[in-house]
Amino acid sequence: MDGPRSDRSERRAARMRNRPAVLVVDDEAQTVTAVKHLLRRKYNVLGATRAAEALDMLDASEVPVAAVLCDMRMPEMTGDQFFREVLQRHPKVVRILITAYANLETLATSINDGQIFAYVAKPFTAEQLERVVETAVTYREMVDANERMTREVTAANDLLTRKNEELQAYTHVVAHDLKEPLRTIAAYTRFLREECGDRLGGEGHRFLDGITRCSGHMSRLVEDLLQFSRLDHEKLDQHPVELRYVLEAAAELVSGSIDATGGSVTLPDAPPVVVGDVDRLIVLFQNLLSNALKFNRQPNPQVEVRCALDGEVIRVEVEDNGIGIAEEQHDRIFHIFERLNPRADFPGTGAGLAIVRKIVELHGGRISVDSVPGSGSTFRLTLPAHQ
Numbered sequence: 001m002d003g004p005r006s007d008r009s010e011r012r013a014a015r016m017r018n019r020p021a022v023l024v025v026d027d028e029a030q031t032v033t034a035v036k037h038l039l040r041r042k043y044n045v046l047g048a049t050r051a052a053e054a055l056d057m058l059d060a061s062e063v064p065v066a067a068v069l070c071d072m073r074m075p076e077m078t079g080d081q082f083f084r085e086v087l088q089r090h091p092k093v094v095r096i097l098i099t100a101y102a103n104l105e106t107l108a109t110s111i112n113d114g115q116i117f118a119y120v121a122k123p124f125t126a127e128q129l130e131r132v133v134e135t136a137v138t139y140r141e142m143v144d145a146n147e148r149m150t151r152e153v154t155a156a157n158d159l160l161t162r163k164n165e166e167l168q169a170y171t172h173v174v175a176h177d178l179k180e181p182l183r184t185i186a187a188y189t190r191f192l193r194e195e196c197g198d199r200l201g202g203e204g205h206r207f208l209d210g211i212t213r214c215s216g217h218m219s220r221l222v223e224d225l226l227q228f229s230r231l232d233h234e235k236l237d238q239h240p241v242e243l244r245y246v247l248e249a250a251a252e253l254v255s256g257s258i259d260a261t262g263g264s265v266t267l268p269d270a271p272p273v274v275v276g277d278v279d280r281l282i283v284l285f286q287n288l289l290s291n292a293l294k295f296n297r298q299p300n301p302q303v304e305v306r307c308a309l310d311g312e313v314i315r316v317e318v319e320d321n322g323i324g325i326a327e328e329q330h331d332r333i334f335h336i337f338e339r340l341n342p343r344a345d346f347p348g349t350g351a352g353l354a355i356v357r358k359i360v361e362l363h364g365g366r367i368s369v370d371s372v373p374g375s376g377s378t379f380r381l382t383l384p385a386h387q
């Protein structure tokens with residue numbers, strides 16, 4: 001019988017210990033006693049009849065005091081002086097003013113200087129007092145919970161940033177280190193073909209072709225991964241640049257595809273001036289234009305680039321009449337190495353749009369796609385405009 005009862009009393013003692021603490025300050029001892037009596041069930045109530053004693057209690061209290069209730073008129077220190085002092089020493093303690101006289105000016109001073117949370121007029125009923133204290137303590141609990149959550153989110157964010165940096169560094173090192181063995185494989189394959197080609201026969205040559213094809217693809221993957229990870233390591237070199245120059249340079253770089261497909265690329269008449277890293281911007285549009293020509297089964301692929309100035313940003317659209325993209329894939333295509341079509345149909349590594357998105361975001365912009373399978377795609381992006 002002893003066990004359960006002592007468990008219960010221990011639990012009750014723990015509950016009592018964990019009650020929020022409130023402090024009541026009034027030069028009339030009987031008011032302190034009355035308030036303590038009223039609030040004792042829900043709170044650990046501390047009491048003081050002098051302001052200095054109350055401040056010492058706040059400084060020394062082991063349990064943080066959630067709220068302090070103080071009379072306006074006290075000897076030594078007035079209520080608003082006391083609240084100012086509390087605000088300075090313990091800003092999180094919620095301050096409640098109890099007063100019998102409603103002098104507007106003194107009230108205003110307390111509210112403005114002592115930043116009091118609530119005001120209780122004397123005489124008050126038990127319910128009035130309980131309601132005010134409960135609201136104040138809940139407010140304090142919310143402030144504490146908010147601070148705790150902010151701390152946790154900041155710590156989680158810091159951890160994420162650190163892990164991300166580690167991952168970026170790791171990706172960079174892995175991609176960089178893979179280049180060397182890949183070069184060696186390519187060199188040995190070449191030697192084998194040159195030195196022993198006549199002894200290999202048809203099947204041997206097919207195997208060598210397979211090795212060359214695969215190591216070539218792996219080289220492109222590694223190069224793209226390096227290009228992608230370099231974007232995190234190297235700072236942008238941003239200046240005002242004629243968007244016309246960027247678009248023409250990108251179109252020039254895909255001129256081979258334009259000729260091969262019989263397609264056409266239409267550029268805007270008078271594009272605005274963008275603020276950006278010219279080399280990166282050319283890479284961005286080169287990728288978009290080359291995709292627009294590549295993922296296209298029309299006899300003459302049509303690509304149109306449009307621009308419009310919208311406040312501080314330039315809105316750019318790259319529209320094609322290609323194969324289109326199913327809506328559920330619109331996010332996926334911007335992830336590195338994600339591809340929707342077999343390589344035999346459309347060659348590529350799947351890094352282009354991840355690089356594009358990173359360049360856009362490094363410039364503070366956003367990118368999205370609007371597309372219906374069979375009806376072409378429109379890539380929309382924003383870039384900072386030169387003001």
Ligand code: ADP
Binds near residue numbers: 287291351354
């Ligand atoms: P890659 O071109 O090397 O395949 P990207 O990252 O540039 O890789 O594109 C990812 C995938 O998004 C492509 O494999 C393709 O399936 C799809 N895609 C990109 N651009 C277009 C486009 N203009 N029209 C249709 N599909 C596209």
